[in-house]
Amino acid sequence: MFKNSSSKFFVSIIIPIYNDEDVIPRLINEVLIHYKNSELYEVIFIDDKSSDNSIDILNKLLLNNSYSNYKLILNQKNIGASATRNVGCKNAKGDYVAFLDSDDAWHKDKINIQIKLMQQTNSFISGTCHAIISPNRLKTEIDTIYKEDQIHFTEIKWPSILFKSPFCTPSVVIHRSVLDKYKFNENFRYSEDYDFWVRSSYEFKTIKILKNLTFTFKHDYLSNSNSLSSNLYLMQKALTLVRFNLIKDQKYSIIYKILIITSIVFEYFKFSIRFFKKFKLKTSQLVINRNLK
Structure with a gap:
C-alpha cells in the first residue's frame, strides 16, 4: 500500500x-x-x-x-x-x-x-x-x-x-x-x-x-447539444484565444511564439477531424431513427 x-x-x-x-x-x-x-x-x-x-x-x-x-x-x-x-x-x-x-x-x-x-x-x-x-x-x-x-x-x-x-x-x-x-x-x-x-x-x-x-461518470455532452458544432466551436474558439494571449505575452521567446502559432494550426486540424466524426455519428443516428419509423 x-x-x-x-x-x-x-x-x-x-x-x-x-x-x-x-x-x-x-x-x-x-x-x-x-x-x-x-x-x-x-x-x-x-x-x-x-x-x-x-x-x-x-x-x-x-x-x-x-x-x-x-x-x-x-x-x-x-x-x-x-x-x-x-x-x-x-x-x-x-x-x-x-x-x-x-x-x-x-x-x-x-x-x-x-x-x-x-x-x-x-x-x-x-x-x-x-x-x-x-x-x-x-x-x-x-x-x-x-x-x-x-x-x-x-x-x-x-x-x-x-x-x-x-x-x-x-x-x-x-x-x-x-x-x-x-x-x-x-x-x-x-x-x-x-x-x-x-x-x-x-x-x-x-x-x-x-x-x-x-x-x-459524464456522458459525452456533445450528444446532448442542440447544435452539433456549438460546443466544439466554442471550445475551439477558447483554445485559439488562449494561444493568441500567449503570443501577445512578452515573456515568451520568438521560438516559442512560432511554436504557439504552429499549435493553433494543429488545433484547427484536430477540430476538423472531431467535427466530421461528430457529423458522421449524428448523420448515422438520424438515418437509423428514420428507418425505425
Missing part, C-alpha cells in the same frame, strides 16, 4: 456546486468519506447560485454524517466555473489545493500519492490520468491498492503542452505558491483549465501521474 507522505501537509479540496442535487449523495457518501474530519484536509464547497435543491441536500448529508472540516460559500449570483474556483482558492488555507467537480471521483489515496511525488520531485503542479467508469465500478476503483513501484509519472514541459492539455481539472493538485501568482481566467467559459496549466507550467515544474486516480 502507498505510504503516507513523510512531510506534514494541509490540503484544501475545492468543489464548485451548481444544480448538482442528483450527484451530491455519491460525492458525500463515497468520495469525501475518505477525508471526513481529517486534520490534514478542509473541504470548500462553493455554490454558484443553484436553482435546485443542491444546498438543502448538501447541508442535510453533511449534518447527518457529522462532517466538521468543511466550509460552504454561497455566490450571490452565477459567476461561472473559473470565478467560482477562484473564490475557493481565495478562501483556502491549505499548503496544497485540490480541485474536484461534484460529479467526479478520486481514488482514496490520490492526494497522498500526488503530494508525495510532488515533494520528491520538487514539483508545484500535478495531475493524474483519468478514466470514464460506470457508477457500479466506483468502489472497486477507489479501493484498489497500489504499491509504490506501480506509480510512475512524467514531467509536463513546454512546448509539448502547447499541443495537448495534459490532464483534467479534477485530477489536479497545486501548491499554494502557484495560486499566489496565477488565477483562473474569468473571461473564459471554455478551456479555462488549459489556459491555467499552460501559463503556470511555463514557470512551475509540473508532473502527470500515469495512473487512473481520477474518475468521471
Whole structure:
C-alpha cells in the first residue's frame, strides 16, 4: 500500500456546486468519506447560485454524517466555473489545493500519492490520468491498492503542452505558491483549465501521474447539444484565444511564439477531424431513427 507522505501537509479540496442535487449523495457518501474530519484536509464547497435543491441536500448529508472540516460559500449570483474556483482558492488555507467537480471521483489515496511525488520531485503542479467508469465500478476503483513501484509519472514541459492539455481539472493538485501568482481566467467559459496549466507550467515544474486516480461518470455532452458544432466551436474558439494571449505575452521567446502559432494550426486540424466524426455519428443516428419509423 502507498505510504503516507513523510512531510506534514494541509490540503484544501475545492468543489464548485451548481444544480448538482442528483450527484451530491455519491460525492458525500463515497468520495469525501475518505477525508471526513481529517486534520490534514478542509473541504470548500462553493455554490454558484443553484436553482435546485443542491444546498438543502448538501447541508442535510453533511449534518447527518457529522462532517466538521468543511466550509460552504454561497455566490450571490452565477459567476461561472473559473470565478467560482477562484473564490475557493481565495478562501483556502491549505499548503496544497485540490480541485474536484461534484460529479467526479478520486481514488482514496490520490492526494497522498500526488503530494508525495510532488515533494520528491520538487514539483508545484500535478495531475493524474483519468478514466470514464460506470457508477457500479466506483468502489472497486477507489479501493484498489497500489504499491509504490506501480506509480510512475512524467514531467509536463513546454512546448509539448502547447499541443495537448495534459490532464483534467479534477485530477489536479497545486501548491499554494502557484495560486499566489496565477488565477483562473474569468473571461473564459471554455478551456479555462488549459489556459491555467499552460501559463503556470511555463514557470512551475509540473508532473502527470500515469495512473487512473481520477474518475468521471459524464456522458459525452456533445450528444446532448442542440447544435452539433456549438460546443466544439466554442471550445475551439477558447483554445485559439488562449494561444493568441500567449503570443501577445512578452515573456515568451520568438521560438516559442512560432511554436504557439504552429499549435493553433494543429488545433484547427484536430477540430476538423472531431467535427466530421461528430457529423458522421449524428448523420448515422438520424438515418437509423428514420428507418425505425
